[in-house]
Amino acid sequence: MGFSPLIEKLINAFCCLPGVGQKTAQRMVFQLLTRHKEGASHLAKTLAEALDLISHCRRCRTLTETEICDFCSSDRRDETSLCVVESPADVLIVDQATGFKGKYFVLLGRLSPLDAIGPEEIGLDLLAKRLDEGLVQELILATNPTVEGEATAHYVSEMARKRNIRATRIAHGVPMGGELEYIDNNTLSQAFSDRKIL
Amino acid sequence: MGFSPLIEKLINAFCCLPGVGQKTAQRMVFQLLTRHKEGASHLAKTLAEALDLISHCRRCRTLTETEICDFCSSDRRDETSLCVVESPADVLIVDQATGFKGKYFVLLGRLSPLDAIGPEEIGLDLLAKRLDEGLVQELILATNPTVEGEATAHYVSEMARKRNIRATRIAHGVPMGGELEYIDNNTLSQAFSDRKIL
Numbered sequence: 356m357g358f359s360p361l362i363e364k365l366i367n368a369f370c371c372l373p374g375v376g377q378k379t380a381q382r383m384v385f386q387l388l389t390r391h392k393e394g395a396s397h398l399a400k401t402l403a404e405a406l407d408l409i410s411h412c413r414r415c416r417t418l419t420e421t422e423i424c425d426f427c428s429s430d431r432r433d434e435t436s437l438c439v440v441e442s443p444a445d446v447l448i449v450d451q452a453t454g455f456k457g458k459y460f461v462l463l464g465r466l467s468p469l470d471a472i473g474p475e476e477i478g479l480d481l482l483a484k485r486l487d488e489g490l491v492q493e494l495i496l497a498t499n500p501t502v503e504g505e506a507t508a509h510y511v512s513e514m515a516r517k518r519n520i521r522a523t524r525i526a527h528g529v530p531m532g533g534e535l536e537y538i539d540n541n542t543l544s545q546a547f548s549d550r551k552i553l
Numbered sequence: 554m555g556f557s558p559l560i561e562k563l564i565n566a567f568c569c570l571p572g573v574g575q576k577t578a579q580r581m582v583f584q585l586l587t588r589h590k591e592g593a594s595h596l597a598k599t600l601a602e603a604l605d606l607i608s609h610c611r612r613c614r615t616l617t618e619t620e621i622c623d624f625c626s627s628d629r630r631d632e633t634s635l636c637v638v639e640s641p642a643d644v645l646i647v648d649q650a651t652g653f654k655g656k657y658f659v660l661l662g663r664l665s666p667l668d669a670i671g672p673e674e675i676g677l678d679l680l681a682k683r684l685d686e687g688l689v690q691e692l693i694l695a696t697n698p699t700v701e702g703e704a705t706a707h708y709v710s711e712m713a714r715k716r717n718i719r720a721t722r723i724a725h726g727v728p729m730g731g732e733l734e735y736i737d738n739n740t741l742s743q744a745f746s747d748r749k750i751l
């Protein structure tokens with residue numbers, strides 16, 4: 356004997372969340388159904404509402420319930436520099452950490468030929484159109500420093516070069532506050548070869 | 554600037570899940586909205602359906618969408634022994650591990666005066682009625698071996714004693730496959746004083 360069919364179905368539905376397996380899903384389901392019914396009903400409603408209303412900003416591809424997101428529609432942000440990131444969360448991270456006042460473009464992924472993710476899937480056709488508008492003077496590539504992120508940055512920088520737009524890449528090196536002893540060789544060698552004159 | 558209001562609301566809604574904070578909720582939301590829309594919509598629907606249909610078994614208090622759960626309605630299970638557990642998940646755990654063929658009673662909690670959880674909150678009035686029916690001959694107390702679980706077991710055993718029903722408690726001791734070196738003192742001392750003749 357097991358849980359009732361509907362409980363089983365709900366547990367399996369929770370397993371689609373990242374990092375959630377059978378046991379965690381089970382804990383979530385029992386907590387929601389016993390102690391947290393209002394929270395659960397709020398979650399169900401909000402999720403349905405979000406799925407209904409949220410789609411991609413037509414200009415930068417980030418997730419938003421408006422046609423054009425706040426970042427793109429703001430006229431206090433500089434149209435001439437465009438920062439390319441992998442995910443909507445990265446927009447916020449860059450914005451809060453750096454004081455960057457330009458616009459963003461969200462790839463919603465990275466080039467990954469093995470997973471059949473090519474230039475179209477990460478919206479590079481839309482980015483090409485944006486660059487062709489002629490406003491962007493600097494393209495800042497803030498994709499993740501992974502193999503795929505680097506390849507994506509390289510690919511996008513070629514797009515910029517063809518249009519005579521300056522492409523820059525965020526610096527790689529030793530993280531602030533870290534100790535050399537604990538830094539991996541790859542990072543340290545990159546930091547060494549990118550050394551700056553003081 | 555931040556995420557759009559609806560995304561922010563959805564992230565907060567996910568924070569009600571056990572073990573999920575702001576960052577994890579954010580990851581869940583972006584994964585669901587970008588890569589996993591069908592999964593998300595299935596989750597929203599199933600959760601709403603479950604909240605609507607699932608309630609407590611009228612006999613044992615476990616969660617089920619039927620009035621009486623499968624365990625209680627089965628006539629192949631022995632009515633004379635009743636196993637008392639804290640949560641619906643524990644029913645399955647005991648059932649799969651032990652080969653117990655009796656019935657279950659689910660407290661949906663444990664006595665905890667500090668949190669205002671008294672006998673009524675954990676359904677002991679319903680359990681009293683069940684014991685008064687006169688069918689139960691052995692009450693197996695399988696609450697967790699925590700301070701509150703022990704107190705609950707003790708309280709329930711008193712209910713049984715008043716009705717001349719045998720109350721038993723699952724054994725405490727050294728877990729099978731463990732090493733004495735790593736067992737806490739409390740458990741080891743319990744195992745020592747509960748030693749059996751071979």
